[in-house]
Amino acid sequence: MLKAVRGTRDILPEEMKRWNFIEKVARQVFSAYGFSEIATPIFEYTELFARGIGETSDIVSKEMYTFTDRKNRSLTLRPEGTASVMRAYLENNLDSDGNEATKLFYMGPMFRYERPQKGRYRQHTQIGVEAIGSAKSALDAEIILLLIEFLTGLGLEGFELQINNVGCPECRPAYKKHLISHLSSVSDSLCKDCQWRWEKNPMRVFDCKQVDCQEFLNDAPQVTDHLCQKCEQHFSGLQTLLKRVDVPFTVNKRLVRGLDYYTRTAFEVVHGKLGAQKAVAAGGRYDNLIEEIGGKSTPGIGFAMGVDRLSLILEQEQVSIPEQRPLNVYLISLDHDSYNQSFELMYILRKKGFSAQIGYEERSLKNQLKIANRLNARFALISGPDENKKGVLLLKDMGSGSQNEVPLSELIGKLTDILAPQKRER
Numbered sequence: 001m002l003k004a005v006r007g008t009r010d011i012l013p014e015e016m017k018r019w020n021f022i023e024k025v026a027r028q029v030f031s032a033y034g035f036s037e038i039a040t041p042i043f044e045y046t047e048l049f050a051r052g053i054g055e056t057s058d059i060v061s062k063e064m065y066t067f068t069d070r071k072n073r074s075l076t077l078r079p080e081g082t083a084s085v086m087r088a089y090l091e092n093n094l095d096s097d098g099n100e101a102t103k104l105f106y107m108g109p110m111f112r113y114e115r116p117q118k119g120r121y122r123q124h125t126q127i128g129v130e131a132i133g134s135a136k137s138a139l140d141a142e143i144i145l146l147l148i149e150f151l152t153g154l155g156l157e158g159f160e161l162q163i164n165n166v167g168c169p170e171c172r173p174a175y176k177k178h179l180i181s182h183l184s185s186v187s188d189s190l191c192k193d194c195q196w197r198w199e200k201n202p203m204r205v206f207d208c209k210q211v212d213c214q215e216f217l218n219d220a221p222q223v224t225d226h227l228c229q230k231c232e233q234h235f236s237g238l239q240t241l242l243k244r245v246d247v248p249f250t251v252n253k254r255l256v257r258g259l260d261y262y263t264r265t266a267f268e269v270v271h272g273k274l275g276a277q278k279a280v281a282a283g284g285r286y287d288n289l290i291e292e293i294g295g296k297s298t299p300g301i302g303f304a305m306g307v308d309r310l311s312l313i314l315e316q317e318q319v320s321i322p323e324q325r326p327l328n329v330y331l332i333s334l335d336h337d338s339y340n341q342s343f344e345l346m347y348i349l350r351k352k353g354f355s356a357q358i359g360y361e362e363r364s365l366k367n368q369l370k371i372a373n374r375l376n377a378r379f380a381l382i383s384g385p386d387e388n389k390k391g392v393l394l395l396k397d398m399g400s401g402s403q404n405e406v407p408l409s410e411l412i413g414k415l416t417d418i419l420a421p422q423k424r425e426r
């Protein structure tokens with residue numbers, strides 16, 4: 001039997017309910033903050049990611065799904081959304097048009113050739129947010145607040161926000177020199193990846209998952225102790241505002257990000273229920289990215305969340321997901337004529353805004369009621385030769401079991417009286 005490709009998976013209907021819920025809450029919260037949705041192509045020219053994310057990042061150096069098309073152009077399935085959104089921002093002149101920031105969000109699959117494990121897939125889905133146009137720490141605080149409000153809106157608890165400041169092109173080069181000289185004394189003992197990381201991109205060693213490499217970093221210089229004045233001010237401004245809006249956070253001085261475009265603020269939200277892949281959301285500021293890909297210098301900040309991981313936590317925490325569309329009426333008929341009438345009635349009920357379903361096979365009343373039960377129908381609407389003769393239908397409340405004869409002409413009015421408040425809730 002053919003199987004799904006390693007690292008990919010089907011999102012089955014039960015899980016899809018959680019995904020739809022996640023997307024719905026995201027759209028609600030993000031639009032309240034003034035963000036508009038954007039969709040970019042699934043593949044881009046490879047150069048966009050190489051320049052944007054950085055040649056020495058794990059993503060670009062070993063995780064991209066890159067191929068040449070029929071005209072021999074190098075294309076890549078997007079490993080993340082930020083570079084694509086910046087490309088779209090430039091190509092479509094989405095600058096803020098008098099507003100101080102262009103605020104965008106997106107949802108969709110990303111592709112990374114990583115070793116698959118729980119919570120880590122080769123095709124995963126992200127919901128991301130990008131705000132372009134302001135370098136002020138108030139925007140950082142607002143973006144983080146948005147993330148926290150979204151997670152709370154999902155009904156999630158037990159997550160932790162970690163923040164750091166990874167410096168800027170002014171202060172980082174000097175810090176990197178310190179770090180390189182610290183690492184040079186232990187370079188032979190570092191893992192294979194860090195052997196080349198430490199000289200080319202030494203801060204990436206902080207992101208290494210090998211315990212030994214982490215131990216060598218215990219007394220390494222921290223970037224936060226080498227920030228320039230502007231970065232320091234930015235970092236303290238952010239912390240002041242987060243405290244003002246009651247967002248709990250911890251400063252994690254070792255927090256660096258796997259993508260090279262970050263400047264100043266970097267942050268992650270981790271959740272204890274996720275095991276090894278504990279980051280549920282991550283992001284930061286990228287004040288030089290737009291210039292890197294050919295635009296004029298424009299600051300920006302954003303984050304992305306793993307929908308697969310959010311869904312895992314919702315499941316483990318048994319967060320209750322609101323029923324998407326409860327079934328109002330299941331139509332049951334006992335002979336051919338009443339089936340046709342029920343079919344027409346189903347059409348009318350749906351037009352009036354009720355949800356209705358009908359079966360396709362001939363079954364006994366008992367078996368049809370069983371199906372109505374399984375589908376969680378609020379009512380069964382039963383018709384047979386006797387009801388037809390009298391011009392009535394049997395309306396059975398599937399919860400209480402009580403049933404009443406209702407004249408056909410009064411059916412819609414009666415259902416509206418009972419179900420209208422429920423319909424409005426949707």
Ligand code: HAM
Pocket residue numbers: 079080081082112114119120121122123124125126128129130258259279280281282283284285301302303304305306307308309
């Ligand atoms: P990232 O940290 O690479 O950042 O990914 C963001 C989130 O996507 C992670 O925190 C995680 O929840 C999820 N994720 C990443 N890789 C996988 C995977 N293989 N399987 C399942 N989930 C995964 C970015 O992509 C940046 N573009 C975020 C950003 C937006 N920074 C600024 N703006």
